[in-house]
Amino acid sequence: xxxxxxxxxxxxxxxxxxxxxxxxxxxxxxxxxxxxxxxxxxxxxxxxxxxxxxxxxxxxxxxxxxxxxxxxxxxxxxxxxxxxxxxxxxxxxxxxxxxxxxxxxxxxxxxxxxxxxxxxxxxxxxxxxxxxxxxxxxxxxxxxxxxxxxxxxxxxxxxxxxxxxxxxxxxxxxxxxxxxxxxxxxxxxxxxxxxxxxxxxxxxxxxxxxxxxxxxxxxxxxxxxxxxxxxxxxxxxxxxxxxxxxxxxxxxxxxxxxxxxxxxxxxxxxxxxxxxxxxxxxxxxxxxxxxxxxxxxxxxxxxxxxxxxxxxxxxxxxxxxxxxxxxxxxxxxxxxxxxxxxxxxxxxxxxxxxxxxxxxxxxxxxxxxxxxxxxxxxxxxxxxxxxxxxxxxxxxxxxxxxxxxxxxxxxxxxxxxxxxxxxxxxxxxxxxxxxxxxxxxxxxxxxxxxxxxxxxxxxxxxxxxxxxxxxxxxxxxxxxxxxxxxxxxxxxxxxxxxxxxxxxxxxxxxxxxxxxxxxxxxxxxxxxxxxxxxxxxxxxxxxxxxxxxxxxxxxxxxxxxxxxxxxxxxxxxxxxxxxxxxxxxxxxxxxxxxxxxxxxxxxxxxxxxxxxxxxxxxxxxxxxxxxxxxxxxxxxxxxxxxxxxxxx
RNA sequence: GCCACCCUAGCUCAGUGGUAGAGCAGCUCACUCGUAAUGAGCAGGUCGUCGGUUCAAAUCCGACGGGUGGCUCCA
Numbered sequence: 001x002x003x004x005x006x007x008x009x010x011x012x013x014x015x016x017x018x019x020x021x022x023x024x025x026x027x028x029x030x031x032x033x034x035x036x037x038x039x040x041x042x043x044x045x046x047x048x049x050x051x052x053x054x055x056x057x058x059x060x061x062x063x064x065x066x067x068x069x070x071x072x073x074x075x076x077x078x079x080x081x082x083x084x085x086x087x088x089x090x091x092x093x094x095x096x097x098x099x100x101x102x103x104x105x106x107x108x109x110x111x112x113x114x115x116x117x118x119x120x121x122x123x124x125x126x127x128x129x130x131x132x133x134x135x136x137x138x139x140x141x142x143x144x145x146x147x148x149x150x151x152x153x154x155x156x157x158x159x160x161x162x163x164x165x166x167x168x169x170x171x172x173x174x175x176x177x178x179x180x181x182x183x184x185x186x187x188x189x190x191x192x193x194x195x196x197x198x199x200x201x202x203x204x205x206x207x208x209x210x211x212x213x214x215x216x217x218x219x220x221x222x223x224x225x226x227x228x229x230x231x232x233x234x235x236x237x238x239x240x241x242x243x244x245x246x247x248x249x250x251x252x253x254x255x256x257x258x259x260x261x262x263x264x265x266x267x268x269x270x271x272x273x274x275x276x277x278x279x280x281x282x283x284x285x286x287x288x289x290x291x292x293x294x295x296x297x298x299x300x301x302x303x304x305x306x307x308x309x310x311x312x313x314x315x316x317x318x319x320x321x322x323x324x325x326x327x328x329x330x331x332x333x334x335x336x337x338x339x340x341x342x343x344x345x346x347x348x349x350x351x352x353x354x355x356x357x358x359x360x361x362x363x364x365x366x367x368x369x370x371x372x373x374x375x376x377x378x379x380x381x382x383x384x385x386x387x388x389x390x391x392x393x394x395x396x397x398x399x400x401x402x403x404x405x406x407x408x409x410x411x412x413x414x415x416x417x418x419x420x421x422x423x424x425x426x427x428x429x430x431x432x433x434x435x436x437x438x439x440x441x442x443x444x445x446x447x448x449x450x451x452x453x454x455x456x457x458x459x460x461x462x463x464x465x466x467x468x469x470x471x472x473x474x475x476x477x478x479x480x481x482x483x484x485x486x487x488x489x490x491x492x493x494x495x496x497x498x499x500x501x502x503x504x505x506x507x508x509x510x511x512x513x514x515x516x517x518x519x520x521x522x523x524x525x526x527x528x529x530x531x532x533x534x535x536x537x538x539x540x541x542x543x544x545x546x547x548x549x550x551x552x553x554x555x556x557x558x559x560x561x562x563x564x565x566x567x568x569x570x571x572x573x574x575x576x577x578x579x580x581x582x583x584x585x586x587x588x589x590x591x592x593x594x595x596x597x598x599x600x601x602x603x604x605x606x607x608x609x610x611x612x613x614x615x616x617x618x619x620x621x622x623x624x625x626x627x628x629x630x631x632x633x634x635x636x637x638x639x640x641x642x643x644x645x646x647x648x
Numbered sequence: 649g650c651c652a653c654c655c656u657a658g659c660u661c662a663g664u665g666g667u668a669g670a671g672c673a674g675c676u677c678a679c680u681c682g683u684a685a686u687g688a689g690c691a692g693g694u695c696g697u698c699g700g701u702u703c704a705a706a707u708c709c710g711a712c713g714g715g716u717g718g719c720u721c722c723a
Contacts, residue, residue, distance in 0.1 A: 204718030205651025212720045557680040592684035
């Protein structure tokens with residue numbers, strides 16, 4: 001099973017907002033926790049979820065007690081339940097060498113052992129409400145708690161520091177020797193925590209309140225379940241996720257590789273990956289031609305002036321490779337294609353009759369992602385984007401925007417992608433002039449336009465504030481990697497800022513110059529992220545049209561090599577990617593090899609097949625068909641490819 | 649970038665102070681086989697790099713590089 005959610009939580013609400021009946025997605029959990037979604041939590045009923053929530057929350061408290069016993073000087077921060085368990089953040093103070101003390105893997109074992117002892121004590125969880133002064137006295141040695149209490153006392157902030165807008169009630173839960181600032185709920189006593197259904201998983205650094213300017217705390221992640229079987233299933237699911245990991249399959253299927261000397265985040269596409277890229281581009285070009293896009297091509301770098309005009313440099317210089325200087329002029333490698341497309345739009349005089357203008361390009365971009373942010377091919381520094389920019393009038397906007405959304409859905413149908421969330425990202429007033437172009441009126445107008453278009457089109461979406469692009473709101477399509485990491489696969493952005501900055505105009509029916517709106521869109525994402533995602537989505541078993549190798553001819557003995565080679569040539573002549581395995585292996589070994597490479601069609605040929613020009617067909621799924629006339633099979637394969645069929 | 653952990657042959661891994669091993673893959677030979685591994689032989693590593701400790705370092709320490717899990721970030 002994949003840890004991605006079974007059903008996208010499409011409910012028209014903020015993805016981080018409260019959702020009835022799902023305590024593990026309650027607002028008192030920091031945003032990261034609520035963004036990861038658990039398989040189990042989606043399936044269980046409300047009372048199961050409530051029970052798991054209590055178990056996890058209580059296990060976190062027990063862990064904090066164990067940590068405080070081992071490190072009495074430790075300062076405790078926050079410890080919420082998350083969708084597969086819980087975590088707790090600690091500040092362990094300075095070690096002898098003056099550097100921050102950190103947990104060791106041995107600590108985890110000790111802490112876990114002590115936790116089991118505490119659980120056996122059947123200590124009751126006791127709730128009480130306290131005044132702000134009492135709370136301050138209770139946690140006088142706990143600076144992080146004091147900070148949270150200050151927020152609670154001031155109102156509108158919960159015990160995790162998240163804004164609630166609710167009236168402040170300060171409460172604590174106490175069990176055994178440990179009392180924590182906490183709203184609960186908890187199990188009745190520690191004996192209700194199954195001692196064989198939790199496991200401390202990892203140690204990680206985490207910034208206090210998620211802000212990298214704050215000190216880094218030590219976080220321990222744990223997983224906790226209602227019983228031993230559930231824990232076992234969860235651990236098995238993690239193993240299965242590792243098997244589908246695109247980094248592993250990408251190596252096994254010889255799709256891509258990385259080389260230390262080339263550099264981190266700079267994938268090398270092997271021939272199999274190259275083939276897949278060609279197929280994706282073929283798809284995109286067909287679909288875009290049909291939808292009235294024109295193809296353009298632009299350079300990989302430009303003068304600094306271009307990115308100053310676009311506004312990218314002041315906003316995103318950190319994510320760009322540093323400039324290079326030639327003949328006294330600074331050049332940047334492009335992190336995006338839009339400024340170039342804007343220049344193409346602006347290169348000719350445009351009439352309202354020409355609009356919409358849709359410019360498409362699989363543009364190659366380079367972004368300097370921090371080293372710790374790289375992740376296989378899903379997060380890289382060089383990428384080729386399924387990019388296009390649509391220039392249109394305000395009157396055309398809704399239709400154009402929804403046509404792009406329809407294009408997403410067409411692709412997602414083709415790939416059977418049903419686990420995703422469409423997310424409308426809007427601005428936040430506090431970021432105006434910093435993260436965002438400073439024009440609140442246009443922000444509100446375009447956000448409303450997008451919202452209206454989505455609602456009119458009947459497209460479910462969630463809305464999140466403060467996640468927009470600097471030039472406008474956007475609709476992102478969020479997907480999850482095999483190991484549960486969330487990514488934006490496709491994006492659809494409204495840009496009300498750049499057309500003006502580039503002085504782009506068209507002449508309207510009254511002869512007046514007007515500024516067009518621009519829609520940025522990338523439904524097929526980047527090749528890097530798309531192929532990484534597809535590898536995990538299909539676990540390497542791609543539909544025939546996308547397979548690097550579509551058919552392999554396997555002779556039974558050397559006597560059939562000539563015939564096998566001839567069949568492979570005939571397949572290739574008809575555009576089917578096929579090879580003949582003429583090696584010294586036995587037939588069984590050749591089948592195994594082809595099977596491991598996920599070749600969809602294996603054509604076994606022996607004496608009978610040579611005599612009758614048939615093949616004995618083995619498909620990747622293990623199904624077989626004997627005495628298939630070669631011509632008929634060739635026609636079938638060609639049809640599966642041409643129709644981009646989902647089946648074999 | 650920050651915290652923790654990891655890096656031994658193309659791949660998966662064993663080896664925890666006395667100078668390197670296995671399986672698979674590769675190559676050669678034999679076998680000529682009916683739907684997931686035929687057998688034998690050969691070759692392949694300055695143990696990520698550099699420095700330190702030691703009579704002796706894959707093994708201990710440090711720096712750097714790369715990776716993994718998180719945090720931050722994600723146009």
